[in-house]
Amino acid sequence: MLVSEGDPEAKYTELETIGRGGFGTVCMAVETATGEEVAIKKISLLEESNSEVCLNEIQIMRGNKNANLVTFVDSYLVDEELWLVMEYMDGGSLHDVIRETHMAEGEIAAVSRECLQGLDFLHSKQVIHRDIKSHNILLGLDGSVKLADFGLAAQLTAEQSKRSSAVGTTHWMAPEIFTGKPYGPKVDIWSFGIVGIEMVEGAPPYLMNTSRTVQQLISTRGTPKLQKPRQQSAWLRDFLCCCLETDEDRRWSAQELLQHPFVTSAKPTSSLTPLIMATQQFMADRRY
Template sequence: MIGLESLADPSGNWDIVETIGKGTYGKVYRVTNRKDGSQAAVKVLDPISDVDEEIEAEYNILRSLSNHPNVVKFYGMFYKADDISGGQLWLVLELCNGGSVTDLIKGLLACGRHLEEPVISYILYGALLGLQHLHSNRIIHRDVKGNNILLTTEGGVKLVDFGVSAQLTSARLRRNTSVGTPFWMAPEVIACEQQYDYSYDTRCDVWSLGITAIELADGDPPLSEMHPVKALFKIPRNPPPTLRHPENWCRAFSHFIAQCLIKDFERRPSVTHLLEHPFIKQAYGKDMALRHQLAALIKEQQKLSCQAKSKHERINTRKTLKSESCPDDDLVNLEVLSEEVIISHLQRRYGELQIYTYVGDILIALNPFQTLNIYSPQHHLATPRMSADC
């Protein structure tokens, strides 16, 4: 474990200039180096009394693997002691002034535009190269999405946010912890919550990248209109998602997405194989031109100030998930989803003669042992197999 007492105080090196975002653990600021005037981004985690395993995992990955053009650079971790409010942990990173891919696409859609296919290909190419670097070092990112792909003002593409990334060892080449951001989570990752003998490997990042590709085209991931926990029920059961209007895009783009979103991860290609996909290879040899095109697009959007920020929270389903209040007839959004809580809610609803209750897309029906006036004769004729006391 990292000892906080061994970390330097950031006050002597960095000055906070402004807030530029909010991460999973705390705010993100733009900072200036007192010595040379260079700028960086700092993720401030506060208050903190100890370094937990997710922070340590991110620190170790950044320290050893940020030497890649498609992974955000790491400048160090610092600790600012404060006996009154609690100490602050500072992760100082490369400043990506271009914002996230999500910011860019939201801004374009707000102005009635969308990303062109060659630029999408270039962004996905950069993300694939970053993932290839991680995977070759046995790291699963586990939270690939538009908000975690940052852009520099020069058109660079950088992977960021390794707080839930996982290290694969030679003795354990798969993981079985259900963690990530629901709309981007692969079916096999979700399955680990229901069946502990399930596992997954680095190809769960490929699924997430396929969802991100849809996000780049449509502006949102599939099922984004749902509560995120309900989406967790839908993803394993639904067919693989597709573009909202595939006829507006080339066949190669749709095929790339289809390859990423093969539900059986044993058949899903690796990032190395996807780097050879025709949709991605159109960026080969044109990466500098596409980089300049993306940089111009970022600059244009920043001037127009059309960006509409969007944030989707990631979850670790092995920890308690706290959700907003939800419709009473769907228990999937309960703060605690346990057998005792479900039975309590069903008993209360049964007493009110509310015999149907959803848990995601699962319908629970309780026999009321009496006739309920909830179906008309026409309804019975239309659905002859259903009865009021089923």
Template sequence: MEKYHVLEMIGEGSFGRVYKGRRKYSAQVVALKFIPKMGRSEKELRNLQREIEIMRGLRHPNIVHMLDSFETDKEVVVVTDYAEGELFQILEDDGKLPEDQVQAIAAQLVSALYYLHSHRILHRDMKPQNILLAKGGGIKLCDFGFARAMSTNTMVLTSIKGTPLYMSPELVEERPYDHTADLWSVGCILYELAVGTPPFYATSIFQLVSLILKDPVRWPSTISPCFKNFLQGLLTKDPRQRLSWPDLLHHPFIAGRVTIITEPAGPDLGTPFTSRLPPELQVLKDEQAHRLAPKGNQSRILTQAYKRMAEEAKQKKHQNTGPALEQEDKTSKVAPGTAPLPRLGATPQESSLVAGILASEMKSSWVESETGEAPPAPRENWTTPDCGQAFPEERPEVLGQRGTDAVDLENEEPDSDNEWQHLLETTEPVPVQLKAPLTLLCNPDFCQRIQSQLHEAGGQILKGILEGASHILPAFRVLSSLLSSCSDSVALYSFCREAGLPGLPLSLLRHSQESNSLQQQSWYGTFLRDLMAVIQAYFACTFNLERSQTGDSLQVFQEAANLFLDLLGKLLAQPDDSEQTLRRDSLMCFTVLCEAMDGNSRAIS
């Protein structure tokens, strides 16, 4: 530290601390990154050294410049340019940016990536937090901890790096990837700058993966056609069709704005990513990608998520087992202004999933007479061995003036969309909102609203009415988020029982699989994907993963599992599932179900 004065701390993270500093005997202000050696493995130290070596050779106005690096007994110190702030902070404060400002940032990000890719370097962690703000409105790309310089013989990579919100489809599927994964991330960042949220956003990693792989991007009317076309190119799910070099440089949105840095010829690093591969190298790349493609179907990202959920459930088992379930009024805190949780003891109507939920709750709303009169209430102990018998098949209506063949759900305005979006944000598991999901779970009005939305919109969907789909999708997404974000087993189980879960979604799934007309609707795929996400989130709930299930909850889970397994064969054998999206969702749901069964000490047949 002989060369620098250390001033105030400006940042802190798992890597260490960052301080504002000044070079001695000058007015040069710098950033000093102190990275402790203690507790780091040999591999981590090697990766740190690799990051330093990559940064040492980078010279570009839109990439943070490493001025110096050295070691002390306890730390590695990296000295870089000092930046005024982070792009992420602008998003936090301002929400979004005007398009002309986004355009300027886009040109600078593309400039930085062109420089990296021309040197065969992948950043692999592009996100707003890694983009710094320089004086005069410029931006600088930083944090090369995940960066990788690829040798001449390496055409694709397989190791998973990055932040899930900005990961490309090939990354979340753990397929071999190349520099186009960075370009996808740039598309996500620019979309977020312009719209205020990432193009694919969910609080559940399971739902996020599904969105990235299958969901179309929603395009607001406020962005220009040129900008939309640019983002569409970057956010193309197939990396082979994604907008890339050299065509990217000539897109009208950034043409003439990109800074190209020319450097003296150095050692031959191989064909830069910014040039098209010759045919013989393209063949070699395709062969390498095929050889490195994963052999199994299970994603390591989701596997780790399952493990974390199971571990969290085990950590809480002492809080929600034994006497806790019998005396939850003493152990479960109820948020002010909400009704206390009902006891979990089974009643005659609730002892069976089929009787209590599928029959008495669903029949009353989904089988409406043409005169508008409600059907008679089901008898208390009415049961049926097959939930399909409880509901005659609904024939999709022929909508005269408003056909749905060419309807895109992204252009439909759901009822009370802002309110449902607020509920979705409320269930996000961030530190300032740890009590919010529990507050909703304990609110009888919210429970009733969810149940009503599922009833009414479900009935419309079975008739093939578009409005039903646009109304039920926000409820599905709130449910998926809520079931994934709250770990209070008592409150979760009580909420599911009162709201008709899992009976309502499972019955809706069965009816949708039995209706060929419904499956022809243009919005059916979006509806089915979100429905499967709710069922999957239910099976992954903490009260299903714990060994302390009561007889009532175990019976509900067992019957729900049986209903899903009865449908599994039909789901896997869908003839129109050309992209195998339904097959993938079904197998993912089956995997979560198996995880829950494995985590329970009782035999489930």
């Protein structure tokens, strides 16, 4: 059974909407009996493509539990919606932090280590995430960093050890996806390299360009360049180069990147807490 019996509206008390997307809404709720906070993603099943994404997300999350992946709690069918209950990450998304603050290299290294641990785990299970971007990296006020949103993830098998469908978000997609080549888990490493540039510069490369133009720029220019490379350490620049190698075979794996000096020099995740709290304060100030 992919969904549980019972009435989630009786089990959970909704508090506020925390996100909206093409799929539906995400709200923050508490389990009435325990007071535990959860996030509930409500996905409309009226669109067939949504149904596939939902089933995929449930199967991937159920089968892969790790400290650096958002934890799946339960799922329910409510009228024409699928409700996906997950742990609530009280620090928001990395995208919020990037938009509101400036990240120091030590903070970038800490986030990189945690994300790479999550990717190393997924890749060891032959799962490709296929939509790594700052919006899909969630944070806790304790400094925890977790990968989220597994709707586009792909489970590789012995029979199908590569994929070739063009899925993901254009600005973060690897060159081999644009050229239609069969690809493996290292597309996630390219995407994370783009997240690295986001953390340094506040946005992915070519943000103001159309999807078609971005495809042409990545295909012809190859590895995107930092705008002010001299302001970054040699270790950070080299780390990004190892992620953003256009040749998939030469691109480093998550396991290899975890041994990179930039990553091994990272501070404990608790160092991220002040950054996350500052982000929330800025967002709250703007709201009022």
